[in-house]
Amino acid sequence: MSSFQELPRWPQLSDGDIEAAVAALRSNRLVGLGNPVVEEFERALAAGQQVEHAVAVSTGTAAVHLALHALDVGPGDEVIVPAHTFIGSASPVTYLGARPVFADVTPDTHCLDPDSVKSLLTERTKAIVVVHINGVAADMSALSALAADAGVPLVEDMAQALGTAIGGRPVGGFGDLACVSLFEQKVITSGGEGGAVLTDNPVYAERVRRLRSHGEGPIEGRPGLIWAHEVGYNHRLTAVQAAIGLSQHSRLDEMVDARRRNAGYLSERLADVEGLELPVEPENTVHAFWKYVVRAVPGHGRPPAAEIAATLRSRGVPVLLRYPFPLHKQPAFAEHRSMSLPVAERLSQELLALPSHPGLMEQHLDHIADEVRRAFSE
Numbered sequence: 609m610s611s612f613q614e615l616p617r618w619p620q621l622s623d624g625d626i627e628a629a630v631a632a633l634r635s636n637r638l639v640g641l642g643n644p645v646v647e648e649f650e651r652a653l654a655a656g657q658q659v660e661h662a663v664a665v666s667t668g669t670a671a672v673h674l675a676l677h678a679l680d681v682g683p684g685d686e687v688i689v690p691a692h693t694f695i696g697s698a699s700p701v702t703y704l705g706a707r708p709v710f711a712d713v714t715p716d717t718h719c720l721d722p723d724s725v726k727s728l729l730t731e732r733t734k735a736i737v738v739v740h741i742n743g744v745a746a747d748m749s750a751l752s753a754l755a756a757d758a759g760v761p762l763v764e765d766m767a768q769a770l771g772t773a774i775g776g777r778p779v780g781g782f783g784d785l786a787c788v789s790l791f792e793q794k795v796i797t798s799g800g801e802g803g804a805v806l807t808d809n810p811v812y813a814e815r816v817r818r819l820r821s822h823g824e825g826p827i828e829g830r831p832g833l834i835w836a837h838e839v840g841y842n843h844r845l846t847a848v849q850a851a852i853g854l855s856q857h858s859r860l861d862e863m864v865d866a867r868r869r870n871a872g873y874l875s876e877r878l879a880d881v882e883g884l885e886l887p888v889e890p891e892n893t894v895h896a897f898w899k900y901v902v903r904a905v906p907g908h909g910r911p912p913a914a915e916i917a918a919t920l921r922s923r924g925v926p927v928l929l930r931y932p933f934p935l936h937k938q939p940a941f942a943e944h945r946s947m948s949l950p951v952a953e954r955l956s957q958e959l960l961a962l963p964s965h966p967g968l969m970e971q972h973l974d975h976i977a978d979e980v981r982r983a984f985s986e
Contacts, residue, residue, distance in 0.1 A: 614924060615975075616967035619797050625855045629799065632851035639846050641821065641834075649850040652857050653788065653804050657780035661813035663805045664845040664853075665820050668767040668789025671803040673700035674843060675763050675785040676735060678805075678815045681706045685734035690720045691934040691952040693739045696789075697765045698935050706734065710936040712949040716888050718901070718959070719746035721951070722754055729758050736762050740769035740779050742930075742961075743795070743867075743896030744889065748774055748782040763787065767803075770795040771864030771896035780806045785816075790853055795867070795898050796860055798853030802845055820844055864896050866966035870973060871897040874964060877977035878902070881984050883910050900964035901930050903955070904984075913958050916983050920960075923979045930959035 632638070632645050646664050653662035665671050681687060683705035689698045691710040701708040712724040718741050725736060736755055738746045748764075755762045764780060766772065767789030772779045780786040790802030805816045818825045823840030827833045845853075856863075875886050885903035889895040904913035911919075913929060920927040934952040936944035962976055 615926065615963060615972055616969075618965040618967050619792050620967045621797075621799075621852070622855070622859075625852050628851040628855040629848050632847040635847065637847055639844055643847050643850070645847040645854065646845055646850040649798075649845075649854040649857070650804070652854055654806065656857065656860065657778045657786070657806055659781045659786070659806045660808045661806065661810065662788075663813055663816045663820065664850055665803045665805060665816075665843045666845055667696075667801050667843075668765075668787060668791060668794075668803040669696035669700060670820070670841070670843040671767075671787035671789070671805045672697060672737065672763070672765060673703055674816045674819050674841070675787055675805050675812075676700055676704055676706075676737075677819055678785065678812045679735050679761050679763070681734045684732065686730060686732045687734055688725055688728050688736045689935070690737075690739050690741070691936045691947075691949045692718055692931050692955055693741060693765070693935065694767070694931075695935060695938070695940065696767070697737055697739050698941070701737075708935075708941065708944075709733070710934075710941070710944055710947060710949060710952075712951045713741075713955070714747075715951050715955070717744045717746065717890060718742065718955060719744060720751060722747055722750040724949070725751065726754055729754070729760070733758065733760050736760055737765050738762055738783060739765040739767075740772050742887070742901050743769050743772050743898035744887070745769070745772050745774045745779060745893040745895070747890075748779075752782060761785070767791075767794065768898040769896055770860060771867070771894070773894040775892050781808060784809065785812055790849075795863060795896060796853065796856035798845065798849040798856070800849075802849045802853055804845075863966050867897040867964060868895070870964040870966070870968055871895070871900050873970065873973050874900055874962065874977060877973070878980060881981055883908060883984055884980070897964055899930065899961045901959050901961050902980075903958050904960060906958065910984065913960055917960055919983045919986075920979055923983075925963065925976050925979045927960050927962060929956070930961045932956050
């Protein structure tokens with residue numbers, strides 16, 4: 609193999625996914641309150657993550673936005689967010705007029721570091737966003753204890769973690785609210801974009817439902833009429849998207865098993881490569897392996913990770929640095945540029961994401977492993 613195109617791409621929609629979308633189109637019920645396909649998808653998500661409520665929304669970023677709004681985050685507030693994550697974990701904080709406060713991550717899981725969080729808690733802290741990065745579970749025991757002691761709600765950003773579990777329990781029910789992404793490259797998709805907010809709290813669930821659709825809801829004592837109880841947003845999910853998401857969700861376990869199998873195969877093939885640090889799976893957790901992320905350990909004359917990534921791409925392995933610019937170093941958050949978050953900054957120059965999605969067969973994984981071994985030995 610010699611080119612990026614020769615490796616299968618992700619996502620891969622099945623005939624069933626496409627048929628579900630067509631059926632939703634033919635129903636002529638595409639959006640609107642009480643849409644049966646959207647509600648069925650919400651029930652499936654809630655049951656799968658073992659929570660009471662799931663509210664389907666337009667994107668994963670919209671899910672974070674609505675979750676923080678439901679917690680009344682606003683001007684003057686601070687929200688702690690990891691620096692090593694996608695911008696969609698942090699930008700909704702600014703949408704609401706609040707200030708993101710960036711925390712460091714742990715060197716092994718790359719998830720939010722409880723010690724860093726503890727050092728950043730103030731009386732202005734309104735929420736903590738915990739990202740289960742790449743599909744690995746964050747330390748929810750320590751973070752939940754910190755949040756409880758401080759009286760601060762936790763929002764789980766599980767955009768990359770459908771299929772991840774702690775102690776046999778799926779992530780999504782450990783915080784006050786949780787946020788799902790159904791973007792095309794995620795574990796499952798709803799047809800390109802989509803998301804959901806999960807919670808066991810009925811008050812939060814009802815507020816998110818209202819906010820996702822312009823703040824509108826029923827008027828007490830006046831059946832059939834609605835009005836805007838507050839200013840909301842247009843963050844709805846369509847029936848077509850929900851139908852695809854529902855079809856994909858029915859195969860979630862199968863797809864996560866394939867990711868874990870592929871990750872295990874890569875780990876076996878790469879275990880003895882000098883200078884390569886493989887992903888960890890914390891004890892008593894299940895890693896969904898949305899991304900198979902390795903660390904190129906610097907030193908001993910090896911080229912830097914960026915150079916290794918370029919070499920691999922030239923040989924048909926689509927590899928990029930994993931979050932090469934920590935959020936506090938990006939122009940969007942220029943006021944935080946002087947912060948020192950050493951682990952996030954170091955990892956930004958050392959982490960590589962290797963392909964491992966369910967569309968890859970053993971011969972593809974062999975090609976990836978062979979080229980990685982070759983790149984690290986040159």
